[in-house]
Amino acid sequence: MAKTKDKVIIFDTTLRDGEQAAGGTLNAPEKLEIARQLERLNVDVIEAGFPISSPGDFEAVKLIAKEVRKPIICGLARAHPQDIDRAWKAIKEAARPRIHVFLSSSDIHLGYQLKKSREEVLHTAAEMVARAKKYTDDIEFSPMDASRTEPEYIYQILKAVIEAGAITVNIPDTVGYAIPDEFGKLIEGILKKVPNIAKAVVSVHCHDDLGLAVANSLEAVRRGARQVECTINGIGERAGNASMEEIVMAIKTRQDFFQLTTQINTNQIYKASRLVSELTGFVVQPNKAIIGANAFRHESGIHQDGVIKMPITYEIMNPKTVGIPSSSLVLGKLSGRHAFKEHLAELGYSLNEEDFNRAFNAFKELADKKKGVTDRDIESVIAEEQRTVSEVYHLDRVQISCGDRGIPTAAVSLIGPGGEVLADAALGTGPVDAVYEAINRIVNVPNELTEFTVKSVTEGIDAIGEVLIRIESEGITYTGRGADTDIIVASAKAYMNALNRLLAAKKADG
Ligand code: KIV
Ligand code: ZN
Numbered sequence: 001m002a003k004t005k006d007k008v009i010i011f012d013t014t015l016r017d018g019e020q021a022a023g024g025t026l027n028a029p030e031k032l033e034i035a036r037q038l039e040r041l042n043v044d045v046i047e048a049g050f051p052i053s054s055p056g057d058f059e060a061v062k063l064i065a066k067e068v069r070k071p072i073i074c075g076l077a078r079a080h081p082q083d084i085d086r087a088w089k090a091i092k093e094a095a096r097p098r099i100h101v102f103l104s105s106s107d108i109h110l111g112y113q114l115k116k117s118r119e120e121v122l123h124t125a126a127e128m129v130a131r132a133k134k135y136t137d138d139i140e141f142s143p144m145d146a147s148r149t150e151p152e153y154i155y156q157i158l159k160a161v162i163e164a165g166a167i168t169v170n171i172p173d174t175v176g177y178a179i180p181d182e183f184g185k186l187i188e189g190i191l192k193k194v195p196n197i198a199k200a201v202v203s204v205h206c207h208d209d210l211g212l213a214v215a216n217s218l219e220a221v222r223r224g225a226r227q228v229e230c231t232i233n234g235i236g237e238r239a240g241n242a243s244m245e246e247i248v249m250a251i252k253t254r255q256d257f258f259q260l261t262t263q264i265n266t267n268q269i270y271k272a273s274r275l276v277s278e279l280t281g282f283v284v285q286p287n288k289a290i291i292g293a294n295a296f297r298h299e300s301g302i303h304q305d306g307v308i309k310m311p312i313t314y315e316i317m318n319p320k321t322v323g324i325p326s327s328s329l330v331l332g333k334l335s336g337r338h339a340f341k342e343h344l345a346e347l348g349y350s351l352n353e354e355d356f357n358r359a360f361n362a363f364k365e366l367a368d369k370k371k372g373v374t375d376r377d378i379e380s381v382i383a384e385e386q387r388t389v390s391e392v393y394h395l396d397r398v399q400i401s402c403g404d405r406g407i408p409t410a411a412v413s414l415i416g417p418g419g420e421v422l423a424d425a426a427l428g429t430g431p432v433d434a435v436y437e438a439i440n441r442i443v444n445v446p447n448e449l450t451e452f453t454v455k456s457v458t459e460g461i462d463a464i465g466e467v468l469i470r471i472e473s474e475g476i477t478y479t480g481r482g483a484d485t486d487i488i489v490a491s492a493k494a495y496m497n498a499l500n501r502l503l504a505a506k507k508a509d510g
Contacts, residue, residue, distance in 0.1 A: 008251060008262050009227035010244065011045040011203065012038050014276060015064070016076055017241050018231035019049070023470065023477045024280040027505060028060040029390070034232075035064045037275050041268045043071055043244075047100065047229070050076040051090035052083045058090050065094035072096040072138065079103035079128035088135040098138040100170070101128050105143035105157055107150070118153060126160040133165035140168035142205065147173040147182075151189050158194045168201045168227060173216055176209025176239060180219035187220045203227035206242045208234060213242035218250055221260065232276040233284055233291070245269045245290040245322065253317055270323035271348065278383055281470060281479025283453070290322055323348070325375030333367035347375060349382060358385045369485045370462045380457045380464050384483045384493065391496070392417050392503045393443055398492045402431040410434035412492065414442050432491045439492065443499055445506075447473040454487055467494040471502065478502045 015031050015038075018024065026034070031048065038046050046068065049061040065073045073094035075087035079101050091097040103125050110116055116124075125141065132139045141161040143154055158169045171190065173183060187204065191197055204220040204227070206213040217228045234243030248264045255261070273291040277284050286293040296319040298304045306313030331343060340360055344351065351359060362381045367373050388394060394415040402408040408431045413423040424441040428434030436449065451470040456463040465487040469480045478501045482493025 005226075006260050007226070008221055008247075008260050009044045009201065009203070010248065010262050010264055011047065011074070011227050011229045012041075012043040012231065012244060013047040013205075013229050013241060014038070014231040014235065014244075015060075016047040016049050017205075017229075017237055018235040018276070018280075020237045021235045021240065021280070021282065023479075024235060024282060025476065026060075026279055027501070028056065028063050030279045031060040032063050032067060034272075034275060034279060035068045037268065037272045038232075039068050039070050040265065041272050042263050042265045044263065045072040045074055045098065045227075047074045047076060048091070052077065052086040058086065061087075061090040062093070065091045065097065069095045072098045074098035074100050074140070076100045076102065077128075077132070079124050081128070081131060084128060084132045084135075088132070092135070096138065097136050098140060098168075099132040099136060100140040100142065101125075101132055101166075102142040102144050102172075103128070104145050105149040105154060106145035108148060109145050122157055122160055125157055126164040129161045129164040129166050137165075137167070139166045140170055140203070141166040142170040142172050144172055145174045146171045147178040147186065148175070151186060151193075154186075155190065155193045158190060158200075159196055162194070162196045162200050166200060168203050169197075170203035170205050170227070170229065171220070171225070172205040172229075173207055173213075174205075176207035176213060178206070178212065178216050179210075180212060180215045183216045184219040184223040187225050188223045191224045201227050203229060205229035207237065208239040208241065211239075213240070214246045214250070217242040217247055218258075221251070222258065232272050233282065233288070235276065235280060235282055243289070245273065249290050249317060249322065252321075266321050267323040268348070270325070274379065274383070278481060279479075281468060281481070283468060290317075291324070295319075296324060325379055330375055331363070331367065331373045331378070332371075333364070335367070335373075343378070344382075347378065351382075355385065366464070366485065370464075371460075374458055376457050377464055380466060380483045383481070387481065387493075387497050390504070391500045393422075393496060393500065395492055395496045396421060398435055398489055400431045400434060400488055402434070408434040410438045412438040412442070414439070414496075416442075431488050435488060435492045436495055439495055439499070443503075445473065445499060445502060447471040447478075447499075447502065450477065452491075454490070457483065465490045467491045469494045469498055471495075471498045473502055476502075476505070478505070 048064040049057040051058040051061050061075050075091040077083035077087040087099050143157050202225045204225045206216040230242040230244040230247050234240040248262050251258050303314045396413040396415050398412045400410045408428045411425040416422050422442045424438050426437035428437050450472050454467045464483050466483045467490040470477050478498045480494040480498025482490040484490040
C-alpha cells in the first residue's frame with residue numbers, strides 16, 4: 001500500500017479480534033454481511049479472520065475474499081508454516097490479499113509460554129515472513145505483547161522482518177498495559193532507531209484493559225504511526241480493542257490538531273455499529289462516545305437552550321456526520337409506498353422488490369399501532385424483516401393469557417421448514433416462559449436461556465420494544481433479537497431468531 005504522509009490507514013479487525021470477544025461468534029453469512037458494510041464504510045483493510053482457527057472461520061475468510069473486492073482482505077497466521085499456508089488458501093482469491101503473521105516478543109511470553117530464546121524468536125519471525133512473502137507481497141508482522149518487550153529487542157525484530165519482506169509492522173499493546181506517553185515514545189523510538197523502517201508502514205493495535213486503547217492509538221498516530229487497528233463498537237478480546245468510530249471521529253473532528261485524514265465514509269458509522277451489535281448481540285452502552293443512544297442527547301436545560309440557539313454551543317459533531325437517524329416523526333399511517341421508498345433511500349437503504357414489500361407491510365402495521373413513525377422505528381422494522389430472511393421455523397402467531405391470578409398460558413403456531421403450520425400450547429412461570437415452552441414443544445432443540453433484556457427503541461408508551469436474548473447449546477452461545485410493539489411477541493421473535501441461528505449452525509456442522 002502506498003504510504004501517504006497525511007493519511008491514517010484504517011485496519012478493521014472486528015471480524016477477527018472483535019469476534020474473539022467472549023460470546024461474539026459469527027457465522028459465515030453474518031461475517032460477510034459485516035464485511036460488506038465495512039466496504040461501504042471504506043476501510044482500507046479488513047482482517048477477515050484467523051483461517052487456521054476453525055473450518056468455519058476458514059470458509060468465512062474465503063467467502064469474504066471472493067466477495068468483497070475493494071479493501072485489502074487480511075488473514076491472520078501464527079508464525080507457523082501450516083498457519084501461513086492456510087491463511088493464504090483462504091485469502092488467495094482476494095483482489096488485494098494480505099497475510100498478517102504474529103509472534104510473541106516479550107520475555108514474559110518467551111519465558112512462560114513459548115519457552116524459546118530471543119534468538120530463536122528473531123529467526124522464526126524472519127523465516128515465517130519470508131515464507132508468507134512467497135505467496136503475496138503484502139505482509140504484515142506483529143511482535144505480540146510489544147508494549148511489554150524491551151524496545152531494543154523490538155527494533156531488532158522489526159529490522160529482520162522488514163528485511164524478510166514485511167511492508168507493515170504492527171505494534172500491539174496486547175494486554176492493554178501501555179500509557180499514552182510511554183506508548184508514543186515506543187513508536188517514536190521505532191521510527192528513529194529501526195534502520196529500514198522507511199520501507200514499512202508503522203501500525204498500532206491497542207487493547208482497552210485500562211480504558212486507554214483509543215488514547216494510546218491516537219498518541220501513536222501523533223508520533224508517526226500511520227495504520228490503526230480497531231473494531232466497530234470497540235469489541236474484542238477481554239475489554240476490547242480501540243473503537244474505530246472514536247479513532248476516526250477524533251481525527252476528523254480535531255483535524256486542526258492532528259493534520260491527518262482517513263478515507264472513512266463517516267455517515268456509514270452508525271449503520272455499521274448497529275449491524276455489529278445486532279449480529280454479535282453486544283449491546284452498545286448508552287453513553288458510548290459517537291454511537292451510544294445518549295451521545296447526542298442534551299438533558300440539561302442550559303445545554304438544550306444553547307443547542308437550539310446554535311448547535312456548536314454544546315455539539316462538537318453533527319450527528320448526521322456519523323449517520324445517526326433522527327428521532328423526530330418522519331412518516332405516518334397515511335404515508336404511501338412512494339414516500340416510504342424515498343425515505344428509505346435517504347436513510348441509505350436499497351432493498352430489492354421483495355424485501356421492500358415486506359418492509360412496507362411491516363411499516364404499515366406499525367403505523368396503525370403508533371401515532372408517528374421515526375427513523376429509529378424504521379430501522380428497527382427493517383432489521384426485524386432482515387432477521388427472518390433465512391429462517392428454518394417462522395413465528396406465525398402467538399397468543400397468551402396471563403395476570404396476577406391465572407396460570408400464564410401460551411399458544412403458538414410456527415411455519416415449519418416445509419411450509420407446514422405447527423401449533424402447540426404450554427403453561428409457564430410467566431408469559432415469556434410459557435411462550436418459550438410452547439415453542440420448545442415444536443422445535444425441540446435442547447438449550448438454556450442465559451440472558452434476556454428488553455428496551456424500547458424510542459420514547460412513548462406506544463414505542464417498539466426490542467428484546468435481546470442469548471441461549472446456550474452444547475457450550476456455544478447464540479444470540480437472538482426481536483422487535484415489536486408487544487414485548488411478548490418481541491420475546492417470541494427473539495427466541496425464534498436465536499433458535500434459527502442455532503439450527504443453521506448445526507446444519508453447517510453437518
Ligand atoms: O492483541 C494482539 O496482540 C493481537 C495480535 C494477533 C496482533 O491481536
Ligand atoms: Zn488483539
